[in-house]
Amino acid sequence: MNLESLYREEWRRVLATTLRLTGDFDLSEEAVQDAFVAALEQWPRDGTPGNPYAWLVSTARNRVVDQLRRRARFIENQPEIERLAVLEESEIILSEAAMVDDQLRLIFTCCHPALAVEAQVALTLRTVCGLTTEEIARGFLVPVATMAQRLVRVKRKIRDARLPFAMPPKDRLAERLDGVMLVVYLVFTEGYAATSGKVWIRRQLCEEAIRLGRLLCELIPRNPDLRALLALMLLHDSRRMARSGPDEEIITLEEQNRDLWDRREITEAIPMLESALRDGAAGEYALQAAIAALHARAQRAEDTDWAQIARLYHVLFQRQPSPVVELNRAAAVAMAEGPSIGLALIDALEAKGELDGYHLLPAARADLLRREGRWSEAAEAYRQALALVANDPERRYLLRRLAEVQSQIIEQSDD
Amino acid sequence: MEYLLLIYGNEADINNLTEAEQGAIYQEYMGFTEGIRKSGNHRAGHELEDVATATTVRVRDGKRLVTDGPFAETREQLGGFYLIDAKDLDEALAIAERIPSARWGSIEVRPLVKR
Numbered sequence: 001m002n003l004e005s006l007y008r009e010e011w012r013r014v015l016a017t018t019l020r021l022t023g024d025f026d027l028s029e030e031a032v033q034d035a036f037v038a039a040l041e042q043w044p045r046d047g048t049p050g051n052p053y054a055w056l057v058s059t060a061r062n063r064v065v066d067q068l069r070r071r072a073r074f075i076e077n078q079p080e081i082e083r084l085a086v087l088e089e090s091e092i093i094l095s096e097a098a099m100v101d102d103q104l105r106l107i108f109t110c111c112h113p114a115l116a117v118e119a120q121v122a123l124t125l126r127t128v129c130g131l132t133t134e135e136i137a138r139g140f141l142v143p144v145a146t147m148a149q150r151l152v153r154v155k156r157k158i159r160d161a162r163l164p165f166a167m168p169p170k171d172r173l174a175e176r177l178d179g180v181m182l183v184v185y186l187v188f189t190e191g192y193a194a195t196s197g198k199v200w201i202r203r204q205l206c207e208e209a210i211r212l213g214r215l216l217c218e219l220i221p222r223n224p225d226l227r228a229l230l231a232l233m234l235l236h237d238s239r240r241m242a243r244s245g246p247d248e249e250i251i252t253l254e255e256q257n258r259d260l261w262d263r264r265e266i267t268e269a270i271p272m273l274e275s276a277l278r279d280g281a282a283g284e285y286a287l288q289a290a291i292a293a294l295h296a297r298a299q300r301a302e303d304t305d306w307a308q309i310a311r312l313y314h315v316l317f318q319r320q321p322s323p324v325v326e327l328n329r330a331a332a333v334a335m336a337e338g339p340s341i342g343l344a345l346i347d348a349l350e351a352k353g354e355l356d357g358y359h360l361l362p363a364a365r366a367d368l369l370r371r372e373g374r375w376s377e378a379a380e381a382y383r384q385a386l387a388l389v390a391n392d393p394e395r396r397y398l399l400r401r402l403a404e405v406q407s408q409i410i411e412q413s414d415d
Numbered sequence: 416m417e418y419l420l421l422i423y424g425n426e427a428d429i430n431n432l433t434e435a436e437q438g439a440i441y442q443e444y445m446g447f448t449e450g451i452r453k454s455g456n457h458r459a460g461h462e463l464e465d466v467a468t469a470t471t472v473r474v475r476d477g478k479r480l481v482t483d484g485p486f487a488e489t490r491e492q493l494g495g496f497y498l499i500d501a502k503d504l505d506e507a508l509a510i511a512e513r514i515p516s517a518r519w520g521s522i523e524v525r526p527l528v529k530r
Contacts, residue, residue: 114508160528161504162526164503164504166503166505168505169505
């Protein structure tokens with residue numbers, strides 16, 4: 001019996017049920033940790049219990065009850081002492097459905113809108129995924145003490161403001177599920193935006209996000225938007241080996257070696273997305289996934305259906321009117337209809353001023369000018385982008401492009 | 416579990432309303448208060464006089480300092496409160512969202528410390 005894989009598989013379920021039984025976030029988490037330690041000591045000696053899950057839950061529950069009883073005795077709270085006695089004697093036999101409910105309650109509590117989004121993300125990784133505070137801190141590039149503090153604060157709020165460990169009421173379910181999906185997506189994008197040197201740590205966030213996506217699809221099988229979100233993450237993840245070079249330099253979609261794309265993930269994601277769209281998924285994740293799927297389907301970069309991608313960005317912009325989506329649409333239109341049309345769209349976007357200071361605007365313009373062979377204008381735009389860019393891999397990419405257009409300028413002047 | 420619901424809004428906006436409009440809001444507040452009395456959630460609650468009537472007191476080094484107005488100028492002012500009993504934060508939030516001012520101002524939901 002491998003305790004580490006048991007921990008990975010059972011942590012969430014054991015914690016979810018212990019939490020429902022005891023209602024105490026802090027104590028439950030500690031107690032579940034202790035229960036796994038106890039299992040590590042006892043099982044090799046005494047043999048693995050018939051139902052490891054029930055053993056872990058009852059061990060954790062009893063530890064929580066001990067703690068609570070000590071507290072109740074101290075303040076002579078008789079009703080609480082009696083409640084604890086009943087709780088301790090209650091049998092732990094759980095149907096599959098009850099376990100599903102416990103896990104959903106856990107997820108919805110971690111992603112409660114009364115908690116700050118960054119706290120929701122941290123708490124979900126700690127409680128639902130079972131990551132250590134150190135792992136989460138490394139994933140988000142913050143000091144361990146900062147992350148520990150964030151987790152302490154959020155658990156304190158759950159306790160003191162009495163956040164219910166409960167499913168949201170039916171009329172709030174859709175809205176609350178949006179919050180859960182956002183947390184999952186934020187975990188993924190944090191891992192995917194490889195802005196740091198330590199790629200393998202960030203990779204873990206992507207894996208956890210995909211695991212969470214799978215879990216949610218299992219727990220709420222009829223929701224097409226969840227399936228669309230999972231498909232989106234798989235499609236992005238499928239490019240992980242191709243999207244950066246050995247020194248972590250950025251390799252654009254156009255230049256990626258498509259043989260490095262993870263076919264297994266693409267083959268899983270495309271029918272998943274199709275079924276989600278058939279069942280009515282039409283949100284932002286579905287649209288982004290549809291765009292990613294069009295890229296995944298293209299054998300070569302030049303086979304990409306840019307006209308369709310531009311249309312999808314247009315629909316996405318109507319749902320989510322952000323200048324960044326508009327910029328992406330401009331780039332897609334440029335690929336479909338020619339750089340000059342794209343440049344006009346980018347100029348219009350720049351005139352609005354919403355993207356002032358955003359390096360990808362001059363970078364996109366530079367890219368189109370380069371395609372048009374307007375070398376010195378392209379060089380100027382790359383320089384503007386370089387003045388604004390904050391992370392290293394992107395800076396190196398822009399420098400490479402700048403060097404390319406500069407050598408074109410020199411060639412021209414040699415002619 | 417007890418929660419204090421602090422009602423913030425822009426006084427000028429309310430004062431600029433016609434008398435009929437103010438009356439309608441007042442009626443709505445009466446209805447809301449009656450509702451949470453009936454449901455057993457109501458503990459206390461009151462509207463406050465305008466912030467222009469507020470006075471702030473501080474004691475520093477044993478000396479009393481009295482000043483006009485609230486501590487800081489903000490766009491929204493505290494205009495009233497309810498003290499409610501709710502089983503958890505979700506119930507408290509569901510009550511808070513029904514307060515008329517939630518539609519133009521904001522409601523801060525604060526649990527009371529249990530001792």
